[in-house]
Amino acid sequence: MIRIRELRKSFGALEVLKGIDLAVEWGEVVCVIGPSGSGKSTLLRCVNLLEEPTAGSVTVGGAEVTDPDVDIDRVRRRIGMVFQAFNLFPHLTALENLTIAQRRVLRRDKAEAVRIGRDTLRRVGLTGKEAAYPAQLSGGQQQRVAIARALAMDPELMLFDEPTSALDPELVGDVLAVMRALADEGMTMLVVTHEMSFAREVADRVVFMDDGVIVEEGGPEQVVAAPRHPRTRAFLTRVLDPAAARVVPDDGSRDARSGR
Numbered sequence: 496m497i498r499i500r501e502l503r504k505s506f507g508a509l510e511v512l513k514g515i516d517l518a519v520e521w522g523e524v525v526c527v528i529g530p531s532g533s534g535k536s537t538l539l540r541c542v543n544l545l546e547e548p549t550a551g552s553v554t555v556g557g558a559e560v561t562d563p564d565v566d567i568d569r570v571r572r573r574i575g576m577v578f579q580a581f582n583l584f585p586h587l588t589a590l591e592n593l594t595i596a597q598r599r600v601l602r603r604d605k606a607e608a609v610r611i612g613r614d615t616l617r618r619v620g621l622t623g624k625e626a627a628y629p630a631q632l633s634g635g636q637q638q639r640v641a642i643a644r645a646l647a648m649d650p651e652l653m654l655f656d657e658p659t660s661a662l663d664p665e666l667v668g669d670v671l672a673v674m675r676a677l678a679d680e681g682m683t684m685l686v687v688t689h690e691m692s693f694a695r696e697v698a699d700r701v702v703f704m705d706d707g708v709i710v711e712e713g714g715p716e717q718v719v720a721a722p723r724h725p726r727t728r729a730f731l732t733r734v735l736d737p738a739a740a741r742v743v744p745d746d747g748s749r750d751a752r753s754g755r
């Protein structure tokens with residue numbers, strides 16, 4: 496489904512991806528873990544060309560997105576993307592958030608878009624919330640609307656970039672449950688996450704990135720439970736050890752980064 500070869504990405508003098516090789520097979524769930532600033536989001540964004548790679552190639556479902564002649568809109572139609580921030584239209588209801596792209600991009604008629612929209616909201620456990628505006632929904636519900644919006648477009652591949660990082664802890668579970676069900680249904684998923692239990696239980700493969708390279712890759716029972724590389728071990732200790740997490744707030748490094 497995805498083939499990434501020798502992918503490099505620089506922002507000016509800063510090389511963020513330093514030669515990434517990664518394949519994701521149809522129906523596979525691959526979780527990407529790694530420290531803040533290691534290039535995880537950039538990697539994901541190169542898959543649907545939200546970032547233009549500096550070198551290397553990326554193919555999605557056989558289409559080379561790095562080919563200058565590619566019809567990128569057509570490729571993007573096959574890919575659903577869910578970000579940390581939900582990016583819903585605030586002035587549209589949950590159902591309207593789901594129907595607008597179906598109508599504009601897929602040219603579905605209103606009745607069909609509404610039917611699929613309702614079905615998809617049901618899939619993510621939001622029956623009864625069709626008429627609610629985003630501000631009337633919890634963060635977890637908003638994120639499930641965002642997932643449903645992507646699913647209503649019938650994607651072949653879903654990209655998730657830390658979909659639960661902005662949520663209060665008690666809301667994380669509902670979103671992960673939706674993602675787990677999607678994985679069980681056979682959706683191909685590339686997921687950047689800090690949820691190690693999700694990676695351990697749902698991922699077919701886990702990729703640990705650090706400083707723009709893939710340091711370690713393998714089944715979760717290896718990478719998460721018995722990492723071989725010292726950098727993977729150090730990262731997991733930081734993430735899994737609550738005492739370490741308390742002294743290094745999750746968003747501290749992000750603030751430092753945005754100040755650069």
Ligand SMILES: Nc1ncnc2c1ncn2[C@@H]1O[C@H](COP(=O)(O)OP(=O)(O)OP(=O)(O)O)[C@@H](O)[C@H]1O
Pocket residue numbers: 506509511529530531532533534535536537538749752755
């Ligand atoms: N548009 C941009 N312009 C310049 N630098 C950028 C841009 N986007 C990302 N970077 C830099 O690239 C590096 C990798 O960023 P990226 O967002 O991919 O990291 P990440 O692994 O997703 O981190 P986090 O876990 O905090 O989300 C960082 O040093 C960041 O500052």
Ligand SMILES: [Mg+2]
Pocket residue numbers: 535536537656
């Ligand atoms: Mg990121």
